[in-house]
Amino acid sequence: MSGMINSLYNLRLLDDLAKKGTSIHRVHPLIKLLTTVVYLTVVVSFGRYQISGLMPFLFYPVLIFALGEVPVLPILKRIIIVEPLIIGIGILNPIFDHQTFMFGGFTVSMGWVTFLSIMIKCALTVTVALLLVATTGMDGLAAAMRMLKIPKAFVLQLVLTYRYIAVLLEEAARTLRAYSLRAPGQRGIHRSAWGTLAGQLLLRTFDRAERVYQGMCLKGFTGEYYTGKSNRIRIIDLFFLAGWISFFVIARIYNIPMLLGSLLTGVLN
Amino acid sequence: MSHHKLEAKELHFTYPDGNKAVNGISFMVSHGEAVGIIGANGAGKSTLLMLLMGVIFPQKGEVIVGDVHVTKKTLSMIRQRLGMVFQDPDDQLFMTTVYDDVAFGPRNYKLEEKEVEERVLKALELVGILHLKDRSPYKLSGGEKRAAAIASVLSMQPDVLIMDEPTAALDPKSRRRVIQLLKSFKHTKIITSHDLDMILEICERILVIKEGEIVADGETREILSNAELLDSCGLEMPFSLQDCPLCGSQKQSLKKLNS
Ligand SMILES: Nc1ncnc2c1ncn2[C@@H]1O[C@H](COP(=O)(O)OP(=O)(O)OP(=O)(O)O)[C@@H](O)[C@H]1O
Ligand SMILES: [Mg+2]
Numbered sequence: 143m144s145g146m147i148n149s150l151y152n153l154r155l156l157d158d159l160a161k162k163g164t165s166i167h168r169v170h171p172l173i174k175l176l177t178t179v180v181y182l183t184v185v186v187s188f189g190r191y192q193i194s195g196l197m198p199f200l201f202y203p204v205l206i207f208a209l210g211e212v213p214v215l216p217i218l219k220r221i222i223i224v225e226p227l228i229i230g231i232g233i234l235n236p237i238f239d240h241q242t243f244m245f246g247g248f249t250v251s252m253g254w255v256t257f258l259s260i261m262i263k264c265a266l267t268v269t270v271a272l273l274l275v276a277t278t279g280m281d282g283l284a285a286a287m288r289m290l291k292i293p294k295a296f297v298l299q300l301v302l303t304y305r306y307i308a309v310l311l312e313e314a315a316r317t318l319r320a321y322s323l324r325a326p327g328q329r330g331i332h333r334s335a336w337g338t339l340a341g342q343l344l345l346r347t348f349d350r351a352e353r354v355y356q357g358m359c360l361k362g363f364t365g366e367y368y369t370g371k372s373n374r375i376r377i378i379d380l381f382f383l384a385g386w387i388s389f390f391v392i393a394r395i396y397n398i399p400m401l402l403g404s405l406l407t408g409v410l411n
Numbered sequence: 412m413s414h415h416k417l418e419a420k421e422l423h424f425t426y427p428d429g430n431k432a433v434n435g436i437s438f439m440v441s442h443g444e445a446v447g448i449i450g451a452n453g454a455g456k457s458t459l460l461m462l463l464m465g466v467i468f469p470q471k472g473e474v475i476v477g478d479v480h481v482t483k484k485t486l487s488m489i490r491q492r493l494g495m496v497f498q499d500p501d502d503q504l505f506m507t508t509v510y511d512d513v514a515f516g517p518r519n520y521k522l523e524e525k526e527v528e529e530r531v532l533k534a535l536e537l538v539g540i541l542h543l544k545d546r547s548p549y550k551l552s553g554g555e556k557r558a559a560a561i562a563s564v565l566s567m568q569p570d571v572l573i574m575d576e577p578t579a580a581l582d583p584k585s586r587r588r589v590i591q592l593l594k595s596f597k598h599t600k601i602i603t604s605h606d607l608d609m610i611l612e613i614c615e616r617i618l619v620i621k622e623g624e625i626v627a628d629g630e631t632r633e634i635l636s637n638a639e640l641l642d643s644c645g646l647e648m649p650f651s652l653q654d655c656p657l658c659g660s661q662k663q664s665l666k667k668l669n670s
Binding site: 154157158160161279281305312350353354356357358359360361362363364366368369 | 464466487490491494497499501503505506507508516518519520521545547549563564567
């Protein structure tokens, strides 16, 4: 149960990471948002059977991890949380897709290829989205979305939902702590208390979220986020955007690993 | 200067679950006055402050700030002039760093970032937590959080400062600092607290609330030395007015009052 309470601290990890000041963090939020959107679109646009073509797209997250000083393990953990969902979606592919191909002497269903491709795409997209939050912060993102003229109501919804998750988990941790202190030597929560605890939790988080929102309103919050960071897009930001977009497009059109491979074999021959 | 006047007229508020928390409260606070609101747990102090701020609206009665009635329409104007520190600092800190939290208000009023920075640093300095500016609010101790919450309101430079138990959970030094700070703040103040010694130092006037009604409204020393009244409201005379517990000698201040 203390694990649950500890994870509270991890929950705000993305916020903490976003406070760093690396070269990646200094890139304008709007630029990072656009780059990420292009990345996601391009990765998702790959066909069901293409796997090798996806490999160059590892390059972007790896570079952000390194330059943005983002620790790899905590992010991986978060991806693993999402993967079961994807497995649920993709697991039927090997059953329904009856095409087969030979791989090292085995007959393999094409379904496994599509399954693998879905898993890779999912891992890539989730990683890049998490990296965006970890190097920009939710407030920076909200500001960027407002610059793109995305409606206030929508951005506000997103930001408050993000805050709400933190509030929910904090309340959960408190409730659990209170419970475990008065139920020593018990593992987990007894069945008889589930209903009350869940109900309590819901009511308390509503209450708390309401009060936090009121606190924001009292300080003049009208739905617009001001991060206080400079709003100007620098030349280097534009290079960042142009560079990555051209890389993504080229990697989409040409299968770089295949080209490299044939180049190598050509040289060897 | 009538524009910092604050008036409550016949306020009634019942929570949705039928809990009658405020039951016909009227009072007026004039410019520059420091008013303490005291009463037992559950007397309705926090609810009253929420009504003043327009966080909740009374079922009957009205609040008037300056010459403006507090309604949904005038709310944003009213809130520029009133600053409130909540009872629970967790409700007031929601950004990722203390600095951003304190800067949240000024930024919402679209001040230049230069001016925002000045205000933030000044506010943090005033409450003595400049060294915490880059920390995450949720990782602070209870008292540090409270100091941060106070700073986040000071940075908005309100005309009227409303505080719900500002010294709860503070260590003696920080408590002293907050008291000094409040004393140096020349504008209108409305403070609720169970720390009657603090109220005695800061406020010249006290409202005593019991079960949602005002039972006494008067000069601080008079009310705080009225043991009977305090006792009937679940309160106790502040230590600084009690007779010495060691030798039993009567307090100088009381002697003066009684003579
Ligand atoms: N959200 C709520 N829903 C229903 N009833 C409430 C709610 N909040 C407070 N109350 C009730 O309203 C009454 C007044 O509460 P309030 O919080 O104003 O007391 P208080 O004077 O601030 O007490 P304390 O000194 O403990 O802070 C109490 O009886 C309380 O039970
Ligand atoms: Mg209260």
